[in-house]
Amino acid sequence: MATIKDVAERAKVSRATVSRVLNNTGQVTESTRLRVKAAMDEMKYRPNPVAQSLASNTTNTIGLMISSFRGGFFGDLMAEVQQVVDSAGKVMIVTQGKHSAESERAAIDYLINMRVDGLLLHVRYLSDEELITIAETAPPFVLLDRYVDALSDRCITFDHIKASDSAVEVLLKNGHTGIACLAGKLTKSKAKERFQGYANALTRHDIALDMDLVTEGNYTREAGYDGAKQLLLTGKPFTAVYACSEEMAAGCMDAFRESNIRVPEDVSLISYDSVDLCTFLTPHVSALHFPVTEMASVAGTLLMNRLREEGFSRPEHTHFDGELRLRHSVRKLK
Template identity: 50%
Template sequence: MASIKDVAELAGVSRATVSRVLNETGQIKETTRERVHKAMKKLNYRPNPLARSLATSSSNTVGLVVTSYRGSFFSELMAEVQEAMDQQEKFLLVSRGKRSRESEQLAIQRLKDMRCDGLILHARNLYDEELIELAGEATPFIILDRQVVGLEDRCVAFEHAEAGKLAVNHLIAHGHRKIACLAGPRERLTAQLRFRGYEQALREHHIELDESLVAEADYDRTGGYHAMAEILAKHPDITAVYSCSEEMCVGAFDLFRERSMTVPGDISMVSFDSVSICTMLRPAVTTVHFPIKEMAAQASEALSGLMNHQPLPTLETFKPELRPRESVRTLK
């Protein structure tokens, strides 16, 4: 395996000159730079990224904290950030925060220990105060899908409550009043906000909230199946369902097929949707779209600016978009 010494000897320069060419530091004549690159190519020399990071005080890596590696939502999130980092020729390190504050703390510390140049945090359980304290440290970061008072310039957020309200208002506008809710775990802020939208829509239309029409699940397919079964066992006469995630919506559809229930003939459905799952169901499901791909792209761009000491742009709070399809029946 060729070394930096071999490159220097073939190019007829010092090892320090080769290092300056690799790290793009100092003044180097273009002819010298070309000789070094030709020597590297001839010897098939690949620079050691660890040595390079020590020389430049940059690891050339970006860290991403996610709750889970599973599910279409996190796949879309990680893929978008990876694409952005590829364009910037940076390595992406992903650490799983799981579902607790302690796990998120550990995930962030691991990435800091790896000397990441910057972080994107999809952290659901850390206290606001902890994130504010983290902002006082040297490693720049952007917060994804969360609004923290005092760190608004670092937050790429989404109006979850407004999205939930939009979904339930759509069902009410089509004559539905007994509307079930497949809710996320209500210890999570986003789940609280999505449920708040459900409450607000009912209240504004003078429909009493019935907690027995609500069942919690962990945003996954199996949870959606069991939550839907729980609600139907108590209320077989419901006419519509608001699902707080696309994975839970799929689980509900599994149950409907088992019971030969049709959508929207027997029951109408509106769901959150961050990818294209709801368009693949039959019938295609009306959704409020959660634009995680666009949000991840903006977070990546903003972090790049921070790492390059550029002024932060005004970050967007993304608005929900209703996408009507074939899953809602109008009641007479």
């Protein structure tokens, strides 16, 4: 098996030069770099990653923590971060925070113990104070869809309140005043923000908030189905529904179909979306698009900037707004 010494002799350079090429450190001319690479290929030399880590004080790994491995949202997020990580020549290690602060804490600790070079975190349950404390000792990290004032230079953010307000405004402009809401769990900050946007839009139009027309769920299709059934059982009239996730919009349509309620002829529907599930429903559902892939790409790029990786321009912006995608699920009332 070839060694660094063998490669150095074949390329007619010092072992230190071969090490600099392997670890991408120090000053090496392009012609010398190519000569060393050619020698490694000819001799089928395979570097020892443990030795490289010790020499460079890096592991060439990036840790990504997401809430769950389930669902298209997180699949798209992982795929986009993977592209950035690949382009940096690094390896991605993924953990899931599941659904508690304890699980998120354990997932982050695991990645830190793996000695990752940097972290990209989609955190839902840990407090701002704990994240600030983690920042004091952890590798460089970026927060995706989270704003912490003391860590503002490492946050990729989205205005959920404004986005929800815009979605509900579409229904209001089409004459709807009885608008139900399939909300997330209101103990969660982002779910609370989406609900706040809904409430703000109603208040601006002098429409009283009726909590009987609000259900809470976990953003799944089942939650949307159960929520829609619950709305129907109240017996209260409504002409439109705002679903705070595309999965819940799909479940809502399942429940309406069972009850022979047509969208949009009988009830209009608008949703949040992130992976275009709304375009696979019939009719295609109007939605406020949450740009998860764009945000994940910018988050990965910002992290590479914090790690001072070459070839990555600093992102032009780190805050995102939603995009209304109007389709066929909202009917204009006379």
